[in-house]
Amino acid sequence: GEDVEQSLFLSVREGDSSVINCTYTDSSSTYLYWYKQEPGAGLQLLTYIFSNMDMKQDQRLTVLLNKKDKHLSLRIADTQTGDSAIYFCAESRTGGSYIPTFGRGTSLIVHP
Amino acid sequence: EPEVTQTPSHQVTQMGQEVILRCVPISNHLYFYWYRQILGQKVEFLVSFYNNEISEKSEIFDDQFSVERPDGSNFTLKIRSTKLEDSAMYFCASSPLLGVSGGNTGELFFGEGSRLTVL
Numbered sequence: 001g002e003d004v005e006q007s008l009f010l011s012v013r014e015g016d017s018s019v020i021n022c023t024y025t026d027s028s029s030t031y032l033y034w035y036k037q038e039p040g041a042g043l044q045l046l047t048y049i050f051s052n053m054d055m056k057q058d059q060r061l062t063v064l065l066n067k068k069d070k071h072l073s074l075r076i077a078d079t080q081t082g083d084s085a086i087y088f089c090a091e092s093r094t095g096g097s098y099i100p101t102f103g104r105g106t107s108l109i110v111h112p
Numbered sequence: 113e114p115e116v117t118q119t120p121s122h123q124v125t126q127m128g129q130e131v132i133l134r135c136v137p138i139s140n141h142l143y144f145y146w147y148r149q150i151l152g153q154k155v156e157f158l159v160s161f162y163n164n165e166i167s168e169k170s171e172i173f174d175d176q177f178s179v180e181r182p183d184g185s186n187f188t189l190k191i192r193s194t195k196l197e198d199s200a201m202y203f204c205a206s207s208p209l210l211g212v213s214g215g216n217t218g219e220l221f222f223g224e225g226s227r228l229t230v231l
Binding site for chain 1: 147156220222223
């Protein structure tokens, strides 16, 4: 079955880059997502990447996908205190259930 | 901006009691979901619902759980006889479509969650 793993915590200094990592097991994963959960709020889609892509960039966000190693990363450039949140990796696949499988979330703590 | 709303935000109950968690999905969405997250663990899929019936459920969603859409706007999750291990944050989500066809990204729109504490 599908499984998604990510580390629990990441602490960075404001202005530095943050890299949040995720590994997944389903080789048929077609869509990979990063969701962000701010305090007191629900999970909100931040960005996504299709499995036929290696990289996607969106302003300060860069998503890298290594299909061979089943490794997904989210890089946040110039991290701000407002980026402090929990970041969830998720995957889904076509040809079966489209319902996303989530990890446990990585708490990003940004300190001045 | 339309959003998914959930009530209550926090419920404390005694073991063995019935609990109903309520959700109002985004109005033009067709698919509805419940996930839960036990503290420190993964966000786990429970059930999906479409066209007034369950379309998929996980192993967690046993006979103690049920869902319904009683009035065309609310989507509820009922736990008949709560156990200590049901303590978790329960997230409702909705989506306009299923999967990623027709330009849809497969995004789920989540509510803020209902924290259930079973004593």
